[in-house]
Amino acid sequence: MTSFPTLEQIIGHTAVLANLQRAMADHHPGHAHLFFGPPGVGKATVAAAFVQALFCPAKGTAGGSGCGQCPSCRKVAQGNHGDLVRVVMAEGKTRIGVDQVRQLAGFFALTPMEAPWKVAIVDDAATMNEAAANALLKTLEEPPARSLLILVTRQPGKLLPTIRSRCLKTRFSLLAPGEVQRILSGLTQLDDETLREVVAAGGGNVGQALAFSQGELPALRQKFCQEMVDLPTVTLGCLFTMAEQWSPPEKFALVSSLLRKWLQERIRAVVCHPDTQEKGNAITQEDWLKAIVFIEQLLRQAVVVNLNRRLVLEAAFIRLARLQGAAY
Numbered sequence: 001m002t003s004f005p006t007l008e009q010i011i012g013h014t015a016v017l018a019n020l021q022r023a024m025a026d027h028h029p030g031h032a033h034l035f036f037g038p039p040g041v042g043k044a045t046v047a048a049a050f051v052q053a054l055f056c057p058a059k060g061t062a063g064g065s066g067c068g069q070c071p072s073c074r075k076v077a078q079g080n081h082g083d084l085v086r087v088v089m090a091e092g093k094t095r096i097g098v099d100q101v102r103q104l105a106g107f108f109a110l111t112p113m114e115a116p117w118k119v120a121i122v123d124d125a126a127t128m129n130e131a132a133a134n135a136l137l138k139t140l141e142e143p144p145a146r147s148l149l150i151l152v153t154r155q156p157g158k159l160l161p162t163i164r165s166r167c168l169k170t171r172f173s174l175l176a177p178g179e180v181q182r183i184l185s186g187l188t189q190l191d192d193e194t195l196r197e198v199v200a201a202g203g204g205n206v207g208q209a210l211a212f213s214q215g216e217l218p219a220l221r222q223k224f225c226q227e228m229v230d231l232p233t234v235t236l237g238c239l240f241t242m243a244e245q246w247s248p249p250e251k252f253a254l255v256s257s258l259l260r261k262w263l264q265e266r267i268r269a270v271v272c273h274p275d276t277q278e279k280g281n282a283i284t285q286e287d288w289l290k291a292i293v294f295i296e297q298l299l300r301q302a303v304v305v306n307l308n309r310r311l312v313l314e315a316a317f318i319r320l321a322r323l324q325g326a327a328y
């Protein structure tokens with residue numbers, strides 16, 4: 001797989017792809033789509049592959065997908081197709097501004113140069129400021145002929161309800177570990193063990209797993225290991241700070257994975273080298289097992305029923321600190 005897959009080369013997102021193929025088979029892709037779901041799962045990649053498929057003159061022979069080879073597909077991949085515009089937050093800004101959205105009206109007013117449609121992809125659409133959102137709403141209320149707008153966001157709830165209601169909605173989910181592994185093995189040269197580790201650390205987020213694979217992981221792993229060494233002796237205040245630092249969504253899957261691995265190593269040490277335990281202060285295999293069950297349940301609940309991640313980590317760290325002799 002190249003770094004820019006065509007629609008049929010996209011890994012995972014089966015239901016999403018089926019919906020998009022259906023929209024194309026109707027010979028009208030709709031005027032506005034909203035792609036939403038967690039960060040790093042490939043929403044923007046699918047959006048670009050969808051545009052490739054809409055534009056590609058050879059798609060009849062490519063099973064409804066863009067061929068990936070023709071001048072049109074290449075221009076979409078390189079970001080220089082005249083009938084495609086991408087709206088992203090300007091450098092140094094925190095919101096998409098109204099001028100950027102107004103320029104879209106001018107873009108849509110022109111007839112397509114070579115493709116059947118004129119398409120605009122708005123990345124991080126929820127970062128539009130109020131004026132930008134209202135300007136976009138005008139375009140949505142009176143969609144120009146042969147125009148297609150694709151809004152991409154991780155926070156659909158922050159878009160105006162009037163914008164959301166005018167879009168065909170496509171929900172993206174986290175990818176399965178096997179899918180992330182296949183994507184990453186096409187993009188990186190990692191050995192199998194590192195690959196498995198970054199996939200677990202990414203927690204279904206390809207972007208995050210990729211960031212970990214590009215060097216962030218060793219430093220974070222080292223930080224975690226040092227914190228586990230210090231855990232029984234740090235103050236409760238320090239423990240709360242640790243929990244806080246690991247609780248953002250992009251770090252939670254990583255700390256869960258590191259914690260599981262660390263616990264497995266503890267229990268392996270007790271089983272394989274029982275004589276290295278200090279006499280009178282030995283933590284038994286059963287103690288570790290109970291802690292593992294307790295922590296595993298917490299980590300799962302954090303994901304499945306959306307428990308507060310910071311509180312989950314506080315509870316896990318306190319349990320481990322107490323197990324190793326902390327007095328609180």
Ligand SMILES: [Zn+2]
Nearest residue numbers: 056067070073
């Ligand atoms: Zn093509």
